[in-house]
Amino acid sequence: MKSLFPRALLLALALASPVLMAQAPAAEPAPMVNLPDFTRLVEATGPAVVNIEASIPRAARGAAAQSGPQLPEDMPEELQEYFRRHFGLPGMPGPPGGPDRAPRRGTSQGSGFVISADGYVLTNHHVVNGADRIIVRLSDRREFEATLVGSDPLSDVALLKVGARGLPVLRVGDSRRLKPGQWVLAIGSPFGFEHSVTAGVVSGVGRRSADPSQQYVPFIQTDVAINRGNSGGPLLNTRGEVVGINSQIFSNSGGYMGVSFAIPIEVAMNAVRQLRETGRVERGQLGVRIRDVSRDQLAELGLDRPAGAFVDGVENGSAAARAGIRPGDVITAFNGREIGGSSELPPIVGALPPGTRATVTVQRDGKPREIVVTLMALAMAQAPAPADAPAQAPAANPIGLEVEALDAAARSAMGLQAGEGVLVARVSGLAARQAGLSPGDVVLRVGRRDVGSVADFRAATQDLKAGDEVRLLVRNARSTGFVSFVLR
Secondary structure, eight states, rough: OOOOHHHHHHHHHHHHHHHHHSSOOOOOOOOOOOOOHHHHHHHHHGGEEEEEEOOHHHHHHHHHHHHOOOOTTEEEEEEEOOOHHHHTTTTTSSBBBOOOOOOOEEEEEEEEEEETTTTEEOHHHHHOOOOOOEEEEEEESOOOEEEEEEEEETTTTEEEEEEEEEEOOEEEEOGGGTTTTTTEEEEEOOOGGGEEEEEEEEEEEEOOSGGGGGOOOEEEOOOOOOOTTTTEEEEEESSSEEEEEEEEEEOSSOOOOOEEEEEHHHHHHHHHHHHHHHSSSOOOOEEEEEEEGGGGGGGHHHHHSOOOOEEEETTTHHHHHHHOOOTTTOOOOOOTTTTTTGHHHHHHHTTTTTTTTTEEEEEEEEEEEEEEEOEEETOOOOOOOOOOOOOOBOOOOTSSSEEEEEOOHHHTTTTTTOOOOOOEEEEEHHHHHTTOOOOOOOEEEEOOOOOOOOHHHHHHHTOOOOEEEEEEEESSSSSEEEEEEEOO
């Protein structure tokens, strides 16, 4: 009996071992490729991302829709989508723009995120623009009717408030540390699919928008998939910090094509601070019309590379005009910060409040100089219309302008000194008219030659002929700047 027990035990173990082995969990194979896994990041940040539904009344829908032909409201949605995509009709904006800039069927869908536990939510201006009712939905399925604290169309930022406390909050990061090639993540509600996650890399920073109304935003460009409904959602870095607000796409179809833009979080939080304090956003303004420096201007401007912002015009009565900045100057630095291209200047200036004193470095006549300016508010740089010009016989010239002398009263009204400029009485040349010249303009310079009388103007233009490029320095009721065109 003693010898049978061990054998029986061994036999039982042998019979049971396949079962035991089958029940033991198999070891998970190691990944063959090391790819980023955003699971923890999404779990940590997702609860602070919200879905936004804004109801737009009919009158506001009409104002927000794009100009041009409108689609019938009773047209089937499939046909509406076809016309939007292929003919650029309202509801499917072309390049560039927000994925949901034109609301459809009275409802704008977008995304947002919580920035404070007591219920402040950040989203895009264009998501809630014109809305009379805004619903915010959290990831736990709770819904709140939101109050619009304020909104800023120039930065496309809107601040909402919901009646809740203890909400999950996103940490604010620093977009200035972003570099091309870094991973970023977006969470939003494309096409109504709530809390969708897309990832990609930073493609570029400090991008200029083709929308001139948003020149004060140095956009972050990414290849993160952004579509209708993503607008207002967060752009996150790999530490789970929000570094931007997804705002625009560049597309020929209205859908994602690999180029997306986000508002830097610093721009958004500056707007948030002002919206909470005053309900509006104020920006400093120089009052200049600028463009990039071209290579063929380098020798003339005394520059060794096409950098800086060329001053093409100065608004009358603006901060720049009062400080002595002139058309033809090149702004190479602002408060010691180098300006590489014209698109870099407006966001720097706009980030400062009106009344700020700043130092502008300009290149003039081949030499650098520093000019101290006091920034004005964005809407202040206006000038009165010039006084009625004296009636004199106009003088014709080869460039298609008929000019006449200015008297002391007219010069004073335009802020001119004695011996400055001649008045445009009539525009007879097609090229001059197409360049934007009109009666009431004052010509201060032809090429590099100052003109202060009709005789000066005739002498400066008499040798010009068809095919020549004409460059005039012109002042009107609003600004002083260059006008260029080719004679025909």
